[in-house]
Amino acid sequence: MRIEVNPNISNFIKSLRDVGYTFEIAVADVLDNSISANASEIKIYTVPSPEILFCMLDNGTGMSETELIEAMRLATQNPEDKRDKKDLGRFGLGLKTASFSQCKKLTVISKKDSQISIKQWDLDYISQENKWWLLTPDFDDFNSNPLMEEFNHNEHGTLVIWENIDRYKQSSFTDKIDKLKKHLSLVFHKFLEGSASFNKLKISINNNPLKPFNPFNTLHDSTFEKSPTIINIYDSQINITPYILPDHKRLSQQEWDEYSTEDGYIKSQGFYLYRAHRLLIHGTWWGLHKATDAHKLVRIKIDISNDQDQYWGIDIKKSTANPMPEIKNDLKIIIAEVTKESLKPIKRKSRQLTDKTVTRFWKIIPMDDEFHFGINKEHPLYSKLTDTMSTSQLYMLNIYLKGIEAYLPLESIQAQLQQNPHQVKQKEALSDSDIQELVIKLQSAGMTEEYINSLLKTEIFKNNKELLTNE
Numbered sequence: 001m002r003i004e005v006n007p008n009i010s011n012f013i014k015s016l017r018d019v020g021y022t023f024e025i026a027v028a029d030v031l032d033n034s035i036s037a038n039a040s041e042i043k044i045y046t047v048p049s050p051e052i053l054f055c056m057l058d059n060g061t062g063m064s065e066t067e068l069i070e071a072m073r074l075a076t077q078n079p080e081d082k083r084d085k086k087d088l089g090r091f092g093l094g095l096k097t098a099s100f101s102q103c104k105k106l107t108v109i110s111k112k113d114s115q116i117s118i119k120q121w122d123l124d125y126i127s128q129e130n131k132w133w134l135l136t137p138d139f140d141d142f143n144s145n146p147l148m149e150e151f152n153h154n155e156h157g158t159l160v161i162w163e164n165i166d167r168y169k170q171s172s173f174t175d176k177i178d179k180l181k182k183h184l185s186l187v188f189h190k191f192l193e194g195s196a197s198f199n200k201l202k203i204s205i206n207n208n209p210l211k212p213f214n215p216f217n218t219l220h221d222s223t224f225e226k227s228p229t230i231i232n233i234y235d236s237q238i239n240i241t242p243y244i245l246p247d248h249k250r251l252s253q254q255e256w257d258e259y260s261t262e263d264g265y266i267k268s269q270g271f272y273l274y275r276a277h278r279l280l281i282h283g284t285w286w287g288l289h290k291a292t293d294a295h296k297l298v299r300i301k302i303d304i305s306n307d308q309d310q311y312w313g314i315d316i317k318k319s320t321a322n323p324m325p326e327i328k329n330d331l332k333i334i335i336a337e338v339t340k341e342s343l344k345p346i347k348r349k350s351r352q353l354t355d356k357t358v359t360r361f362w363k364i365i366p367m368d369d370e371f372h373f374g375i376n377k378e379h380p381l382y383s384k385l386t387d388t389m390s391t392s393q394l395y396m397l398n399i400y401l402k403g404i405e406a407y408l409p410l411e412s413i414q415a416q417l418q419q420n421p422h423q424v425k426q427k428e429a430l431s432d433s434d435i436q437e438l439v440i441k442l443q444s445a446g447m448t449e450e451y452i453n454s455l456l457k458t459e460i461f462k463n464n465k466e467l468l469t470n471e
């Protein structure tokens with residue numbers, strides 16, 4: 001005996017709307033369809049008032065009425081079917097689930113071969129009727145849409161309209177638009193840049209063209225790009241290219257902040273997974289490595305084709321992925337190589353403290369298998385200061401210096417260098433006038449040639465030799 005038990009559509013719709021899309025991820029999912037339709041230009045119009053509105057127009061191939069009905073069907077594609085290399089979809093759910101997550105009424109108007117077709121899902125109506133009734137609204141009802149005039153002008157293309165957007169407050173929706181701009185500039189930066197394999201794509205939001213944001217800062221001379229690695233998995237290839245971004249000394253404050261992204265360098269390090277040139281996942285190590293400040297400039301690009309989803313566990317929203325174990329072993333090797341490479345500049349900085357050609361204020365003091373940073377008591381200024389001190393004065397001075405060593409605010413220094421490196425102006429604590437005054441006092445006290453030579457090796461006078469030798 002068989003019993004057909006249909007779902008309660010009203011409850012099913014509520015579950016369908018709570019898949020977990022954010023506004024910008026939902027828009028990106030809808031935009032994928034425009035790219036798959038070979039659009040060269042996509043225009044988005046979205047405003048918070050008089051009521052929240054979102055619409056997207058592309059100049060892609062468009063759809064006939066039959067094709068539009070099929071496109072509005074849930075799960076219109078078999079995820080296991082082979083698809084065109086440019087197709088960014090998989091489940092045939094993106095347009096619907098992304099739209100339903102944001103609005104209660106989805107209208108799609110498309111033009112192909114001079115024929116206009118229009119279809120609509122109205123979730124309130126579906127819940128009321130308890131049937132998946134696909135509506136055909138009156139085309140003239142949308143004449144006031146801000147993108148309709150251009151739709152009419154285009155020879156072909158598709159217009160997607162969201163109404164009854166009920167997930168956001170009007171007062172905060174402007175922030176959503178700003179976040180959308182940044183998200184699309186990043187996710188589709190390869191399309192915005194253009195390449196030999198596909199035409200350059202134009203995307204605008206409220207008539208403002210988007211500029212591509214390449215997270216690897218590839219145009220900067222100081223960006224280090226390692227040679228690509230190819231991993232063969234069954235009948236597919238995975239292309240992996242590691243990058244080490246420039247440190248803050250080689251970037252302006254504006255560039256440093258820009259490439260930090262909203263998440264900061266610590267959270268932005270790791271893998272960037274591209275599927276058919278579209279960025280899916282960014283800023284993750286997938287548990288293969290621990291995010292640290294030392295590796296904050298490491299970003300590794302992974303390029304895969306659109307037939308490898310089963311190897312990566314890509315979800316409907318295209319915002320979650322996790323490589324299969326066979327791939328993880330290769331990724332661990334690449335992580336070890338690039339993170340070791342990224343430490344070289346840091347190691348050079350560490351060697352500065354042990355450089356015998358320069359007498360520094362600080363040095364590394366070993367303690368068995370550990371160490372601490374200590375004041376260099378072989379510094380000529382320390383020697384000059386302590387020559388005339390009594391035993392009790394020398395004791396108090398050394399206790400004071402030990403306190404400075406012991407309570408050096410390492411955590412605070414690290415945090416500030418990570419968050420505000422351009423604002424840290426430590427060397428300015430010792431001004432030019434301070435150095436000039438020091439020279440006068442030293443000269444008045446009398447300096448032997450040997451002492452002058454020892455001062456010339458110090459950090460203060462290494463690059464200011466004329467202050468001591470010209471007087």
